[in-house]
Amino acid sequence: MATKDKNTVTQTFPVLGMTCASCASSAESIVQHQEGVVNASVNFATGNLTVDYLPDTTNVEILQKAVQSVGYDLLVEEETKQRETLEAIHEKKFKSLKARTIWAIILSLPVVVIGMFFMDMPYADPIMWLFSTPVVLWLGKDFFINAWKQAKHRSANMDTLVALSTGIAYLFSVFNMLFADFWHQRGLHAHVYFEAAAVIIAFILLGKLLEEKAKGNTSSAIKKLMGLQPKTVIVVEADGTERQKAIEDVNAGDVILVKPGEKIAVDGMVTSGGSYVDESMLSGEPVPVLKKENEKVFAGTINQKGSFQFKAVKVGKETMLAQIIKMVQDAQGSKAPVQKLVDKIAGIFVPVVMSIAVLTFILWFILGGDNGVVQGLLAAVTVLVIACPCALGLATPTAIMVGVGKGAEKGILIKDAESLELAKKVNAIVLDKTGTITEGRPEVTGIQWLDNDDMTEDILLSIEKQSEHPLAEAVVKKLQNVSTTVLTNFDSITGKGAKADYNNETYYVGNKKLLADNSISIADTLQQQADEWGKQSKTVIWFANSKQALSVIAISDKIKQTSVQAIKEIQYMGIDLYMLTGDNDATAKAIAEQTGIKHYKADVLPQHKADFVKELQSKGKVVAMVGDGINDSTALATADVSIAMGKGSDIAMDVAKMTIISSDLTKIPQAIRLSKQTVATIKQNLFWAFIYNLIGIPIAAGILYPINGFLLDPMIAGAAMALSSVSVVSNSLRLKWKK
Incomplete structure (x- = not known):
């Protein structure tokens, strides 16, 4: 058997002619013993062979001949045609x-x-x-x-x-x-x-x-998902004329008209008009979602009464619906x-x-x-x-x-059978705060300046525009009417903030630890205001030069309506719950009190989240990590069961073995119950x-x-x-x- 390396290709083919579980074993064994095959697995229920192989050593024709030699066959057509043929x-x-x-x-x-x-x-x-x-x-x-x-x-x-x-x-x-x-x-x-x-x-x-x-x-469940995409769409040309196009011919950038009651064909962004869209088949949520200009829409969702136009962003295999079907x-x-x-x-x-x-x-x-x-x-x-x-x-x-299909219908995407089997054993769940317990849409609710002038606002906005942190977006939105300036030596400091130079002076935006590491002083008036905001469960970030803090900013992120109910359900199931956040202790404590979480850790850096998961595992816990951001990806990869929020980053969803499309925490106890039932x-x-x-x-x-x-x-x-x-x-x- 070959060893897996970066050149390994993974493909799935339907196996024809199987009549029993022993047939699956026979077909799997013959493929497994071919030169260049790293791993082969035949599932009798789905009738599919999944094979990892080295294309330099073997190819599809060789694999097909091997399977044919024991009385079966492989369907090796391209995926879209394969489905019709099958x-x-x-x-x-x-x-x-x-x-x-x-x-x-x-x-x-x-x-x-x-x-x-x-x-x-x-x-x-x-x-x-x-x-x-x-x-x-x-x-x-x-x-x-x-x-x-x-x-x-x-x-x-x-x-x-x-x-x-x-x-x-x-x-x-x-x-x-x-x-x-x-x-x-x-x-x-x-x-x-x-x-x-x-x-x-x-x-x-x-x-x-x-x-x-x-x-x-x-x-x-798969057939239902496949039936969600319409066969044709109405494309609006640059001159305003409308013409019908087959779904296969739609390209990214096309402007598509959606009429009342129609299914949305591809993923895109609303350019004009607006309507409520039923996203229940993707998220499991029955309440239609209002879509306005610059809002995202997804293939397979159903438009309600209004009509709108949207620009196609992801088509074919790239749409969320196509990825969900592939994952299921x-x-x-x-x-x-x-x-x-x-x-x-x-x-x-x-x-x-x-x-x-x-x-x-x-x-x-x-x-x-x-x-x-x-x-x-x-x-x-x-x-x-x-x-x-x-x-x-x-x-x-x-x-x-049936279990995976039922999960998909409820808006719980399960990537593999192992995580579905393991979820029932979970006895500790680690929750990220921002975007998981909270909405993940932070807003600036207050800024206190030490000595404000237009230039300091320009510098603050210019640094935050270059930062990838979710909180930076809130500051950018707040200061959107302020002009920017040219900075040099911008550096993002993981888990702490960012810094940049302007006019031979270094400026910092981030948490209090960033200021302490650089021996920056904080005026009493700013510290008092920060303490007050902390008690109100607001996240506090600082803006400073190399000597002193120039301002303190309060950012609030609402707790999701369903988070409290979900946390109660999880604790009722006898599962230990932990909240980890990079936020300060006062904010973390306030969120924990409001949601009923007994164990929490504040000022946690991304790498420390993974360490905390390992610490729980060393105590014999079966740990599920729930997160939504790039900073959660290491902890997600470390956990026994990893769950990503669907409205979070693509990296988190790639790493996680389960994805909650609606980002609703009540889906987690549902997933555990589904695991137990399966x-x-x-x-x-x-x-x-x-x-x-x-x-x-x-x-x-x-x-x-x-x-x-x-x-x-x-x-x-x-x-x-x-x-x-x-x-x-x-x-x-x-x-x-x-x-």
Whole structure:
């Protein structure tokens, strides 16, 4: 296996022709062993292969040939075309499966009726042979073809079990029908089991049809998201004329007209007009948002009553909707840690079942008396039929798919299955203050000058215009009517502020620590005002030259309406809550008191946030970090579960494993509850999948026969096997309706 480096390419391809979890293991294994492949993962529920490979060593064609060699195929078309082709393939497959199932049931019915009630009627055996042959050899031919492909590579899957069981039952019946004297001479009746062979295939096809339909429902969240983007838009040309354009032809910079009730096609900025826009499918918030000039709009949201024009900023794969769809698809296709163990079990499951079937036959042959051969053969067939690796293979990924999809519908974007599985274990949450607990839209509420003149205002504005800190924006907005001046040697000082030179003098803007580090004095009048503002939970920043503070500025950032409720909910769940902020102690204390947070730290630098997360982890805590800014990205990367606010920086969202699109903190307890429900569903699915096989296989082998003479009918085994997969998928779908 190759080692991952910066040149590694990651791609996802649909795998065609898989029928069970063992198929996924087989396809994954063959790709994993190709030269230049760093990592390969096949998800049976989504039907996708995700592969990291070195393009200098291997390519897509080589990977496709490798997958084809074990009886499957890769769809390697470009993404937009891939979706259409895949939908067409699935539609065709579903129709074919439906037709085969209906015909199998129709042809099997007379075989069952004759086999159970009219065994002694004239020509009973040839009639059953006539009806069962097309079921086994025509409608069930895929089982035999796939089993043969697997056998050529010395592997086995569910098709192997079905082909062996139905093939043995069919051939044994043909032999008994044509050579009945062989058994009569030995004093035995020549039974035929055409009904078992035919009905097993009918039941398994029915199970596959129901499973395919149910699996389609698990990815309904993706289909809903994909349906949000309109196919065409009205573009307003420079001369004011309007023309219709296909969504694929829209370019950044195009001005688009949105009429009442229409869906917004791409991300952009409102240029004229205004309206309320329903952003619920992106944020999970039901209240429409007012959009005016210079406000952002997003693809997939729905305009209400007004109409407006907006300039396209992000199109195609760059829109937030496209990124959300990609993120949800990746998350649904990722594997939870528990799935790795299940994959290993599924990989050895079929050979183990085949061994049990052989052992069953041998024991019946030795201990079964006169009917040992016949009953041994039937018991072996029943073991092969009832054993189902599908239920095992579907247990985890279907629950993950539904959980991730439900999260997306609620405005909680989950990047991978691991974070969804881990969120339920979180017992400590670290919250950033600005933009997380508060609105993140700070405003200057007061400026106190020591000795004001126009030039000092110019210098203050010029420094803040170059700073990337969110608080700097508030100062710039306040001083927007002031002119700027040319500065030299501008330097941003992380966690403290910024400085620059003007006319051989150095000027500083930042927190009190910045002034203390540079031995700058503060007049009593300014300090008193700063203390007063601090008590009012306002953030205080200082403006100074190299000798003394020139002014103190109060900045207020409103606490979000839902923050207090969210914090109460989190604490009620028994989770320790910590607030970290770069703000001063007085402001941090005031915010903590207003929101009910018991533990907080003020004057925290970005690198110290990550250190605090590590400190909690060293005490055995499973830590979730919630933040929205560039300064939170290190702590987000360090935490066990990282959650970004959707209205924050792109870097924070890139690093985080979960994103709350609306930036509403009440979504965090929702995400934890969703994690608990999903993990509970996975455990239920695995329990039933294991129990089913643990109980079913010994009964099929005839363990009850010495006690009460009970032998399981292969037909009933076929029905039970089909229902096991359907029950697992149906249990996963229950997640959709849980609160």
